[in-house]
Amino acid sequence: MIRLEDVHVRLGQREVLRGVTASLTERRVGVVGANGSGKSTLARLVNGLVLPCSGTVTVSGLDTRRHAARIRRGVGFLFTDPDAQIVMPTVAEDVAFSLRRKGLTREEVERRVREILERYGLGEHADHPAHHLSGGQKQLLALCSVLVLEPEILVMDEPTTLLDLRHSRQVAALLRTLPQQVVVVTHDLPLLEDFDRVLVIDEGRIVADAEPAAAIGHYRKMMA
């Protein structure tokens, strides 16, 4: 459950979000809008990477201003560019990095890493350099490193932008199977077709908030 109440965000000289209020309870929430409209900023608010200048953001009842650390443990974040998100030289090491503070034994860490890599088809690459993966495989690895922590909420900022058709379909299919609440920022409109709710952002405000067909229709008209 994510709540934004009259959120304003100013970055440098620019007022990036101006009075955003929303309460997100649906399992699949999409966010669309023009370049620079403030989507990424909105996504970053959810795990406290960006803090509101005024207004409040709460996640499961916790204020991101005061409990950023605890919130980040429950909110996984997937960025557009997997290269900027994979921090360890090899595939298995990167997933294990996520588990570093779980207080697990080495065997348990290895078991969980192997399990999640197998599940997403990266099992045979466990000891390969991350650099040798394809773009789509890198995005899957980034996703594994997030999902291994079993977050309650998953926020994704344009997860399919750098992927080819096959890999973005794979991610779309995967999104459908995830048990978590998922918030996806994207320009890939078909991805949102079976979502529960779509927000349209323009110039820092929510200008439409409806089920996918209506919201996307509004967005297309706006962009025409």
Place this chain on the structure above:
Amino acid sequence: MSGLTGAYVPGDSLLHRLPAGAKLAGLAASCTAFLLLRSPAALAGAAAAVVLLYVVSGVGVAAAWAQVRPVRWFAVALFGVQLVFADLPTAASSTLRVVLAVALAGLVTLTTRTSALMVCLERCLAPARFAGLDPFRLSLLLSLTLRSVPVIADLVSRVREAQRARGVERSPRAFAVPLVVGALRHADALGEALAARGLDD
């Protein structure tokens, strides 16, 4: 561990089995000793010892040459200069001293796993924790650098291709500015991802 590998030659010799810390300490002591050795006879003895150690290690001639190769021209030049300004014994001993120090260091590199040396060097840097750099962050810095080398290498080729497309290949500034800006953007995205993965919490 990352596609990048060191020069380690697997083996089971006495040198391979010595702990990395002991080898580093021995190397430091020997290099100091080489500097203090003045007589050509003493240096010849040291040279014999180094050769003997190479034989014991069993790393092979090719691996040994690869270690000394980088200083070959320097050694030749030094020998020539010393021969002109001083005499043959001086030329021989100072050249020998340079080659010996490099060869012995190379032997440690050849007989010690990169990961073992890294652990040992990390331990040497442990006092950095008083400056706010705990051992975990230190080893993260090392892994993150290894991870970043291929990413930045890719960035170099992408920037160069863009250069070519714009026809400004020859301008170093038109190449380096986008490269450094790109590297910074990448670094800042990486920092954000690290924060999202809880590094600062």
Place this chain on the structure above:
Amino acid sequence: MTDEQSPPRRRFPAADVARVSVFAALIAVLGMPGALNIFGDAVPITLQTLGVMLAGAILGTWRSALAVVVLLVLVAAGLPLLAGGRGGLGVFTGPSAGFLLGWLPGAALTGWIVERGGRTPSTVRLVTACLAGGVGVVYLCGIPVQALVTGLSLGKTALLSAAFLPGDLAKAVLASIVARGTQRAYPDAVPAVHRERLRAGGR
């Protein structure tokens, strides 16, 4: 959860971990063959000192010194990250060891001078910083160590090193031009601006 109410201010936040690592990697990559051949393919000139000066000018004193330390530790551990694929302990006992170790105070001094320039360091300051740190300090560390290792006198060693001076001066000028261009395109590339932003807590 009082510990969460006021998160401890990190002395070394994630943003800096990332910048230090990426610049250490950038210095390594600038040494790879064909990374940048300014003078054509004929002159094999290492651009790693260019990276060292850029690290100083952009990361500032401590972070740039740390980037150099990180790179040198990896090199010492045996990884071929120096120009021409060199690596291993041999480079630290060889005749150029001082020049290599000089990168550390060199980057730091470059950073220190640039940091005194505030939010918009001028080109003159950048050139001065790169010359003093990237050439001055590096030679000051490199020449005595080489003299010690080879047994040549300081004067003769300096004379021999002078062969590299024109190239290094050119690189220092290039580094300052590149640093200036970068800082105009990306204001956060100025150490003082970056520090202010981290202090403001805005990511």
